[in-house]
Amino acid sequence: MKRDSRLSGVLHILLHMAQQPGPFTSETLARAMDTNPVVIRRIMAGLREIGYVRSEKGHGGGWTIACDLSKVTLRDVYAALGNPPLLAMGNRTESPGCLVEQAVNAALDQAFDDAEALLLARLGEVTLAMLGEDLRKRLGSRKIHDISAHRA
Amino acid sequence: MKRDSRLSGVLHILLHMAQQPGPFTSETLARAMDTNPVVIRRIMAGLREIGYVRSEKGHGGGWTIACDLSKVTLRDVYAALGNPPLLAMGNRTESPGCLVEQAVNAALDQAFDDAEALLLARLGEVTLAMLGEDLRKRLGSRKIHDISAHRA
């Protein structure tokens, strides 16, 4: 299975956007992320519906952050993506008639559920603002990289 | 990505085998698991190498449990499968030059690593013998299902 990197991707985008005034076109963001504009629009669609970002068409259009970064957690962003599966493993059959399989599922589900809960809790502890803070530390004296400067 | 169900599958097999004396052919196990004999051999291969099960060719051959069920944990079985990925999500780039992506990775890795560690710990707490105990409770008065009875 290919690993789902949408959460990683969308956070990358948001953090870039938070570093300088927008709006940003899908085209610009795609160049910075080394991917396709349509992919950007796809993973941003959920955030737009919830209102974390806004998008404008036409000249001077593009994407803009429309939320309080200190109020939105990584878990919120994950939810905006539609809560995709977190674990790469699962049960063979979800509601088996076989008692043996029921026993196996019960044991695995306990471990799986615990791990999922912890992961979601951890994501819920980190806000986008905290991510931005951490980035600022990493930047140190270095100048911020203007993603709009990328030209084909 | 399709969900990996090998751990679920191999546990199902082991638990079935623990309920009655062997050996069991891949054919028989495949029928009970509603899958293909080759799939059985594949997921059992790792367990054989470590010595949790043995396999014999020819007449009267098949698979036999060759370990102390109270000594082998679900984590051990998982390891025997080759430690496949646990999480369905990951970072876009593992060693990014972009500082923004580094900040994102750092935040996500912390959550990911914690969740993986917890999952492995939970799997390490459960032995195959404990699974068998749980199964016996679920069986209650019911008679055990003889998987060898399946006939095409």
Next chain:
DNA sequence: TTTCATGTAACTTTACATGTTACGTGATGG
């Protein structure tokens, strides 16, 4: 020496994230 059962390679199928192409919608600016 025939039959049975595993061992394994090679191929097909399925599922899903990602990438790409094409075209529609609406906003801006001349």
Next chain:
DNA sequence: CCATCACGTAACATGTAAAGTTACATGAAA
């Protein structure tokens, strides 16, 4: 008003990995 820009979205292509299938070799038992 119409050409351009940028998003919205459907449709299709690609890459990857698990699961399923076929084929055949190896070795043990009757």
